[in-house]
Amino acid sequence: MPHFFKKIFLALFLTLALSIYAACQSSDNSQTEFDTVEIFAMDTVISIKAYGSNAEKALDAAVQEIHRLEKLLSVTEKDSEIYKLNSLKSITASDEVVNLLALSQEISSKTDGAFDISVYPLVSLYGFTKGEYRVPERCELEAALGCVGYEHILIQGDKIEIPDDASVDLGAIAKGYCGDRVAAVLEQNGVSSAVISIGGNVRLLGKKPDADGYSIAIRDPNNTQEYIGSVTVSDCSVVTSGSYQRYFEENGVIYHHIIDPKTGLCADSGLSSVTVICKDGATADALSTAFFVMGQEQAEQYYRNTDEISVILVSDSKEITVIGEVEFAPVESSEYTYSTTK
Numbered sequence: 609m610p611h612f613f614k615k616i617f618l619a620l621f622l623t624l625a626l627s628i629y630a631a632c633q634s635s636d637n638s639q640t641e642f643d644t645v646e647i648f649a650m651d652t653v654i655s656i657k658a659y660g661s662n663a664e665k666a667l668d669a670a671v672q673e674i675h676r677l678e679k680l681l682s683v684t685e686k687d688s689e690i691y692k693l694n695s696l697k698s699i700t701a702s703d704e705v706v707n708l709l710a711l712s713q714e715i716s717s718k719t720d721g722a723f724d725i726s727v728y729p730l731v732s733l734y735g736f737t738k739g740e741y742r743v744p745e746r747c748e749l750e751a752a753l754g755c756v757g758y759e760h761i762l763i764q765g766d767k768i769e770i771p772d773d774a775s776v777d778l779g780a781i782a783k784g785y786c787g788d789r790v791a792a793v794l795e796q797n798g799v800s801s802a803v804i805s806i807g808g809n810v811r812l813l814g815k816k817p818d819a820d821g822y823s824i825a826i827r828d829p830n831n832t833q834e835y836i837g838s839v840t841v842s843d844c845s846v847v848t849s850g851s852y853q854r855y856f857e858e859n860g861v862i863y864h865h866i867i868d869p870k871t872g873l874c875a876d877s878g879l880s881s882v883t884v885i886c887k888d889g890a891t892a893d894a895l896s897t898a899f900f901v902m903g904q905e906q907a908e909q910y911y912r913n914t915d916e917i918s919v920i921l922v923s924d925s926k927e928i929t930v931i932g933e934v935e936f937a938p939v940e941s942s943e944y945t946y947s948t949t950k
């Protein structure tokens with residue numbers, strides 16, 4: 609959808625969502641009291657459903673936390689630490705930003721640079737973030753590739769330094785982190801069960817009241833109105849990265865927002881979507897982006913060295929591969945083939 613229309617659509621959605629937020633205390637099939645909130649932040653729709661009698665107050669605190677994190681981590685907000693780092697190239701950062709940059713670097717190293725927050729000069733060339741989409745020239749990509757390299761981000765205590773031509777973007781990890789923080793804030797405010805949905809990121813707090821787990825649907829990357837199946841999980845993050853989430857089309861070619869830091873091109877590893885299920889939301893977010901770049905074989909290889917995640921890979925040829933312990937129920941009539949690897 610063109611950016612202008614997207615903004616209008618989202619403004620209308622926000623108006624509607626705010627009116628829903630006005631008073632939405634109710635109960636679901638489990639007869640358990642819950643409250644919901646829906647807001648637009650981080651350029652996406654964020655919805656939270658929290659159970660229990662403390663939910664209303666806890667949701668107010670959760671919304672404050674989302675706005676605080678957006679101000680801290682946004683690549684476009686002029687007062688954010690990330691904006692300052694990109695402008696000044698050297699800053700004294702908060703513990704939170706230091707920790708997120710350090711985790712980003714660790715995941716970059718473990719994924720051989722498939723996940724790299726210093727990819728921002730390339731992302732900017734395509735006009736993502738600002739919605740000014742264009743296909744970059746080869747020479748522009750080559751120049752921007754010279755600015756990419758997570759290993760050049762220097763972290764010394766609370767001092768962060770990046771090279772003069774570098775810039776960073778936490779867009780592929782910060783929503784996962786935000787899910788974890790919102791869960792923590794809800795818990796501090798007396799909520800022990802909640803579902804937090806931030807774009808393609810879902811964070812579950814605790815168990816669903818009176819149920820074995822939450823059933824989370826996984827979107828069909830080829831038809832975003834449909835689902836390929838669902839997972840039943842509790843107290844973890846379920847994060848999906850897909851080429852369908854943000855893209856533009858030029859001369860019949862789709863250009864999507866996940867960039868291969870080694871080529872500067874839109875990642876083309878044979879996968880249409882990757883879902884990572886893991887306790888830590890920031891890790892799930894970063895790995896879903898990394899696996900999308902790495903492709904099936906390398907994602908499976910990564911999995912063999914860790915037992916802390918489950919992964920659902922959907923290939924361009926419509927094969928679903930479920931890796932790990934997660935309970936996945938495919939949609940019956942699905943045109944996809946399906947296999948599991950433990």
Ligand code: FAD
Nearest residue numbers: 650651682723724737779780782783849853865866867897
């Ligand atoms: P993911 O796969 O999780 O992340 C893809 C995003 O990460 C890309 O959009 C790009 O920014 C970056 N990226 C691409 N390739 C790689 C790679 N190989 N390694 C690491 N990172 C990569 N969007 C706007 O348009 N305007 C805004 O003002 C805006 N503000 C935001 C503020 C915050 C705090 C956050 C967290 C996000 C914001 N966003 C904004 C959205 C953001 O730019 C991304 O579009 C979004 O986070 C993508 O998430 P995803 O789950 O769809 O994809």
Ligand code: MG
Nearest residue numbers: 780893894897
């Ligand atoms: Mg991600």
